[in-house]
Amino acid sequence: MSYEPSNNMNRLNQLFATKGNNLLSIYYTAGYPELNSTLDIAEALEKAGVDFLEIGFPYSDPVADGPTIQNSSQQALDSGMTLKVLFEQLKDLRKRISIPILLMGYVNPIMQYGVERFCKQAAEVGVDGVIVPDLPIYEYETIYAKYFKGNNLSNIFLITPQTSPDRISKIDDLSNSFIYLLSSSSITGGSLNVSDSIEAYYTRVKAMNLKNPTIIGFGISDNATFTKACQYANGAIVGSKFVKLLEEDNYLEKIPAFVQSIRPIY
Amino acid sequence: MKYGVNEQGYYGDFGGAYVPEMLYPNVEELRQQYLTILNDPDFKAEFNQLLKDYVGRPSPLYYAKRYSEKYGANIFLKREDLNHTGSHKINNAIGQILLAQRLGKKRIIAETGAGQHGVATATVCALKGIECVVYMGEVDMERQAPNVARMKMLGAKVVPAMSGSRTLKDATNEALRDWIANPVDTHYIIGSVVGPYPYPDMVARFQSIISFETKKQLFEHTGKELPEYVMACVGGGSNAMGMFYHFLDDESVRLIAVEAAGKGVNSGHSAATTFLGKEGVLHGSRTILMQTEDGQVVEPYSISAGLDYPGIGPQHAHLYKIKRAEYASVTDDEALQAGLLCCQLEGIIPAIESAHALAQLEKMKFKKDDNVVICLSGRGDKDLNTYIKYFNY
16 A cells, blocks of 8 residues: 555545554664664564654654663764654655655754754655644744644644643644553553543543544554553554563564564454 | 833733743732732731841941042941841841741742852741751852851752753752742742842842832931932842832932943953843843843853843843943952042942942932932842952952
């Protein structure tokens, strides 16, 4: 299947239009474990059957992330990863990879790079969307939205168990591909404990019949947590658990088995 | 107020609340409630009572005779060093613990660099019998061991921040992460005029008692409410904002903020944010911060742990950009010499932070009748080891 963008639908929109559930996304940090490993990892993940990817660009002070992702970010920075280097690496992205790609990172590096330049280059290399956890709605609407939309980039918003129904509706209105549903109010790398209250939250969000699909993230680390998440949402994202795999030797060869362990192909 | 915050939490180009969605409800609860609580008569009465009976306010405005002779102007010291716990930090800690109680919070977290804000927070938590967790960089815990012991004696749990450079900015990151994980029962007492809106405004209001008292006290001394100069040191900038607050709209008053130049502004070991920084986002607000071209936060340096911060509060960034306040910088050496001079001329051992403001006196050109107020933000007991090492006592 190919996901070439058409009619203002980017690859993400096309993915959700053609495949509605059990979607698996993987997060990893660009430039980790090796400065030039970014595209090799993407290619291995696509071959292993992952539906879309989130490539993190590192930041020195990632407050929403736990130690695993912070350490990977610091190591990537120490190796020389910057947005400029990343866009250089992604020049061949669409020659090698056809699944949707999101970039994920904090607002300050984008601000310093220039939001207009960032969006333009992201679109040029074939990126489909951006996740910026610390970009507030007000600033998105007043400053950023025109550059995102002008380059056909989806902006992905997060919601948590504490997000009010009014705010969820507003986020649904502003979103145009999917909404990132945090499994709990926590930083990345925790474990998913589906308590009654979390289950009630998933059920509450599901009952809102949002126009956008939802993907659950934070705390997805194995088939059990993935399967549980897919009962309530269109799919789930694995981050820290995958970044830990990248610490091992011969990590590229281990990727198919890893993906299989999260979402076995039946 | 002309220089105050707008509805979106901005001071001109600076401020806002750049927080991940996980922190949005916490910050939004504060935004909706802080002004109502601060303006409540019961809150005001308890705040003022504690400032008077527990902190020991008003802090004196002391006419420094020998300084005045040396510098050829009337020099007044606002004695925040005489507050309980030894610095201005207690003003904010008292305000925020009363606010936390009214929000029904059962647990307090805080970050600290030198330990002064951590000690102030541990103190008010003991006073109110509330659980207290203080995040402190592992490196700072070694540098400021006596303050770690003080916090523990006061019943606080001190958690080392092991990530990044293991100093103040990392302690702030860890405190924010704790708040993400504990969104309902926990209040985060930020120690300076930094962080997402409404913190910069809230902390400035709690510290504004400094300039509120100064106006009255200066009138008693001189028959005039307004000095020609007001001076203070700036790390994040809470003592400076408290010292400037009630003078902001009095345009005749020159406001001088003094940053830490460390080993020299261009030495690569400095914390002079307005000289070395650029606009960006740090710890939840748009401000000026020291960063690489790629937007990574740079680790600052100053001999003074309280000024060793890579940003400044967003209101300071605004006052700097529109030139309402002047930002100067002073090196480690200049500050330590000024600290010693203060001991020998006035019999006061100042915190090294405050000594930065005093050092700026050497660079000023005053007229004979100028009235100059300097915020002596803290006492130097915590810095004795640094002074002893530097001067070989």
